[in-house]
Amino acid sequence: MKITVTGSLGNISKPLTQLLVQQGHHVTVISSQPERQKDIEALHAHAAIGTLEDADFLRNALQSADALYAMVPPSFTAADQRSWYQETGRRYAAAITATGVRRVVFLSSMGAHLDAGIGIILGARDVESIFNDIPGISVTHLRPGYFYYNLYGFMDTIRKLGHIRASYGEQDMIELIAPADIAAVAAEELEATPAATPAIRYIVSDERTCNEVAAAIGKAIGQPDLQWRRCSREQTLADCLEKGIPENVAVNPVDIFANIHSGDFAADYRKHQPIPLGKIKLEDFAQEFAAAFRHGN
Template identity: 55%
Template sequence: MRIIITGSLGHISRPLTQALVQQGHAVTVISSKAEKQAAIEALGATAAIGSLEDVDFLTATFTGADAVYAMVPPNFAIPDFRPYYNRLGRNYAQAIAQAGVKRVVHLSSYGADLDHGTGIILGAHDVEQLLNALPGVALTHLRPVYFYYNFYNLIGMIKTAGFIGTNYGGEDKLLLVAPADIAAAAAEELTKPAVPGQDVRYIASDERTATETARILGAAIGKPDLQWVVLPDEQYRSGMEQSGMPAQLASDFTDLGISSRSGAMRRDYDRNPPQSLGKVKLEDFAKEFAAAF
């Protein structure tokens, strides 16, 4: 198969590319950075250097492909995620239609079933709707849960405050996933026969409470009494703003925390859980976290 991978050599796209090349597929990796070309080619893939903002480039790259893995790279330099996601989602939809691609695997997120109250996830919801409108396409939305590597963002807080503090926590249930497990699921989906229609696949590696998560991460870094403290919503939001985060983004992250605390984010996951959890457990990630700490 000829398969197009977006996301350059990111956390998911690199292992996904490696797996598909090993299976014998002809893989093209899209990257906006020319300096990534050598690394892409070293994996046995072809590099397509260009921008996701360029519909003509996307259409030309997608033409002749048997399958496309479409993801919107996070961009924390912008103050509002939703318009950015919508713009790239429209570009994907237009390029897929013009190129005649029949199999698409879209990296979405759990919570993307909701049209309100999920903050930064609303962009993923919008992209799903844009792609769902494409006729005759075999479309799978991958909905991974909370990425382990997001815990790296908490290192500074743990070192300075001595605890993890968000507007959810305690006995709230966390759904956790490793990029390697997402890549394995994406590889499966991309190589399936193309049957027109939409499908959703949730991906998770582990399920723990916030308290359990703090204990396991704390033990790995020599802080066995590490606590996950639930902060008031306004304190959480204002704290992010004071650290320099744009107001809209701080509000979006606060909404995301509220939806995690209420259980809304995981409601559809609970109704349609993955057939099995991935291989990388929290204890496995805790070793990497300790090394970074």
């Protein structure tokens, strides 16, 4: 099968490309970075160098493809983050329609069932809707939980304050996900028998409270008393701005954090349980966190 993968050699797209090539598929990887071409070809995949903002390039990259793994890369320069998602989704739809791609697996997000107050995830929800309206295709929307690597953002807080601080925490539950577990599910879905109607698949590697996350990370970094303290929305926004995150971008995690604390973020996921968990557990990630923490990352 001929499969086009977006996301260059990112945390999900690289292991996904490796899996698909190992399974005998002809894989084209879209990347906006020319220097990635050799690395892509080293994986025995074809490199399509260009940007998703170029409609002609995207159409050419999908030419003769049987299936597409689609994701929307973040744009920290777009004034309106949600519009960026919508525009990218519409370009995807036009290219899919023009080239006759029949199978699409889209990287959405947990929380996309909400229609307000969920930050940039509203953009993912919009793209789900755009893809659902494309006639003649089979689409699966992947809705992963909270990425483990988002926890790296608390390293400076741990160093400066001696604890984790955010507007969710303590006994709040987090549905954690590792990119490798997403890649495994994406590969499985790309090979699956096409469904007649749009499908949603939730992906979670582990489920823990914030206190349990703090305990695991604390043990790994040699701070067994590490705590996760919940603070105000205003403090979380101030912490984001202090890191140099533009305010129009910083409001997104603040909104998402509020939904994690309320439980709304994972409410639809809970309705679909039981769902098998992925292979990479919190304690596995804690060791990676500790290695990065020791090296001052």
